[in-house]
Structures are given as structure tokens and as C-alpha cells.
Amino acid sequence: MTVKELATKLDLHFLCGEEQADRPVTGCYCGDLLSWVMSRAKEGDAWLTVMGNINSVGVAVLADIACIVLTENAPFDLPALERARQNRVVVLQAQKNTYEIAAAIANLFG
Amino acid sequence: MSILKLHYDIDGSDFTRAGEASGKVKRVLKKLGLDAEAIRNVSIAMYEGEINMVIHAGGGEIDVEISSELVTIVLTDHGPGIEDVSLAMKEGYSTATDNIRSLGFGAGMGLPNIKKYANEVAIDTKVGVGTTITIKIYVPDCSAEL
Numbered sequence: 001m002t003v004k005e006l007a008t009k010l011d012l013h014f015l016c017g018e019e020q021a022d023r024p025v026t027g028c029y030c031g032d033l034l035s036w037v038m039s040r041a042k043e044g045d046a047w048l049t050v051m052g053n054i055n056s057v058g059v060a061v062l063a064d065i066a067c068i069v070l071t072e073n074a075p076f077d078l079p080a081l082e083r084a085r086q087n088r089v090v091v092l093q094a095q096k097n098t099y100e101i102a103a104a105i106a107n108l109f110g
Numbered sequence: 111m112s113i114l115k116l117h118y119d120i121d122g123s124d125f126t127r128a129g130e131a132s133g134k135v136k137r138v139l140k141k142l143g144l145d146a147e148a149i150r151n152v153s154i155a156m157y158e159g160e161i162n163m164v165i166h167a168g169g170g171e172i173d174v175e176i177s178s179e180l181v182t183i184v185l186t187d188h189g190p191g192i193e194d195v196s197l198a199m200k201e202g203y204s205t206a207t208d209n210i211r212s213l214g215f216g217a218g219m220g221l222p223n224i225k226k227y228a229n230e231v232a233i234d235t236k237v238g239v240g241t242t243i244t245i246k247i248y249v250p251d252c253s254a255e256l
């Protein structure tokens with residue numbers, strides 16, 4: 001599944017990184033504590049979080065995350081957006097909460 | 111065999127730049143074609159050290175040495191030092207303030223992550239003087255041409 005397919009199926013909207021929409025998504029990880037995510041999330045995961053600051057982008061880059069999904073329309077601040085654009089990180093926003101999105105992703109992978 | 115040396119000054123007052131040096135090193139290692147797992151290990155270990163330097167020690171310096179067998183990362187700061195290193199190494203132990211926690215830090219997982227992803231870690235610290243952390247990550251037989 002690509003980021004684009006994920007976005008379409010789960011009704012997520014792009015905050016940035018649309019040009020990277022062909023990136024494959026191979027798994028999912030949920031969490032808001034950065035050091036936790038850093039070591040546990042796997043390459044290619046969609047990362048579900050409400051932590052929308054510049055440090056989230058750093059983690060996404062270093063952990064080779066496929067896309068950040070901000071659940072419950074959690075805000076993504078401007079410095080974070082600029083850094084995400086520079087580093088070609090895909091950032092999506094979801095209206096639903098982390099549980100609902102994770103369950104939907106599990107279904108897609110099912 | 112040649113060795114590539116990189117040096118970074120880490121600004122302790124600018125949270126928005128924390129992690130940049132680690133991102134740069136990661137790009138260099140990718141260009142060199144280093145083993146993917148070694149790159150991940152370096153990225154995680156260096157990131158945690160870099161962030162700690164910013165949130166706990168007011169910044170510092172990082173020196174990275176890359177050879178075809180080994181990546182060595184030396185993080186030096188002149189912050190408060192660590193009083194009890196074995197306590198600091200425990201998962202969940204953190205002295206991060208609420209303000210820092212609201213940014214997503216303070217799980218008390220940084221030093222344990224370094225230990226987990228590095229092949230060797232040495233922490234040399236003195237209260238009131240500073241901390242030097244030396245991290246070594248072995249690179250498996252690879253085609254990197256330096």
C-alpha cells in the first residue's frame with residue numbers, strides 16, 4: 001500500500017509531502033513519546049501521533065517513517081511544517097482518533 | 111584505509127535545531143552506502159545523545175569518525191553532569207521538566223536506547239563539569255568506499 005492509497009482509503013489529508021505519495025507503507029506505530037517512537041517504530045511505518053512539533057519531524061526522518069499521521073486533527077506548527085518540507089516528510093491529518101485510525105489500518109493490512 | 115571526520119557545534123538554546131546534526135550524519139552515511147542497519151543504529155544513538163545535550167546540558171560538541179569498520183561518535187558537553195549514571199541508564203528515569211515533556215521528550219528512554227543500539231558506550235561524567243559520551247557502532251563488512 002502506498003501513502004496515497006492510505007490517505008484515500010482513510011480520508012486523511014496531506015499537510016505536506018504529496019510528491020512523496022508513492023512511498024510504500026508497510027506497517028503502523030502509535031505513540032507520542034519521541035524516544036519511544038525512535039527506537040520502536042520500524043522503517044516504512046505510518047506513525048500515528050498527536051505530537052506535531054519540529055522534533056517529530058526529526059524522529060520521522062531518522063527512523064525512516066513512511067508518513068506522520070496527526071490524529072484528531074492535532075496541530076502541526078509552522079517550524080515543523082517547514083522542516084518537513086525540507087526533508088520531504090509526508091504529513092497527513094486525520095479527524096478520527098489514534099485508535100480508530102490504527103484499527104482501520106489493521107483492517108487494510110488484514 | 112581512510113577515515114572521515116565530521117564535527118558539529120550543538121546550540122543548546124535552539125530546540126528547533128536539535129537533531130539536525132544527526133540528520134546530516136545519516137545523509138552522509140547513506141551516500142557512503144554503509145550497511146542499512148548500522149545507519150539506523152548510528153542515527154538513533156546519535157540523535158538521543160544530541161537531544162540530551164540540548165535539553166539537559168545547554169549544548170556542546172559532537173565529533174564523528176567514520177571508517178569502513180566502525181562509526182565512533184563522541185558527544186562532549188559542559189553541562190551539569192550526571193550524578194548517578196546507573197540510575198540515568200534505567201528505562202523511565204528522567205529529570206526532564208514539564209515544559210520539555212510537553213514536546214514529547216522525557217520518557218527516560220534516551221540513554222537506554224543508546225545502550226541498545228550501540229555496540230559500545232562509555233559515559234565519562236563529573237557533576238558540575240560536564241559529560242562525554244563515546245559511542246561505537248560496528249559496521250559489518252560493507253562496500254563503503256571512503
Ligand SMILES: Nc1ncnc2c1ncn2[C@@H]1O[C@H](COP(=O)(O)OP(=O)(O)OP(=O)(O)O)[C@@H](O)[C@H]1O
Nearest residue numbers: 035162166167198204205215216217218219220221
Ligand atoms: N548530557 C547530559 N547532561 C546531564 N544530564 C544528562 C545528560 N544526558 C542525560 N542526562 C540525565 O539522564 C536522564 C536520563 O536520560 P534519558 O535520555 O534516558 O532520558 P530523558 O532525556 O530524560 O528522556 P527521553 O530521552 O526519553 O526523551 C536525564 O533525564 C538527565 O537527568
Ligand SMILES: [Mg+2]
Nearest residue numbers: 158162220221
Ligand atoms: Mg534523552
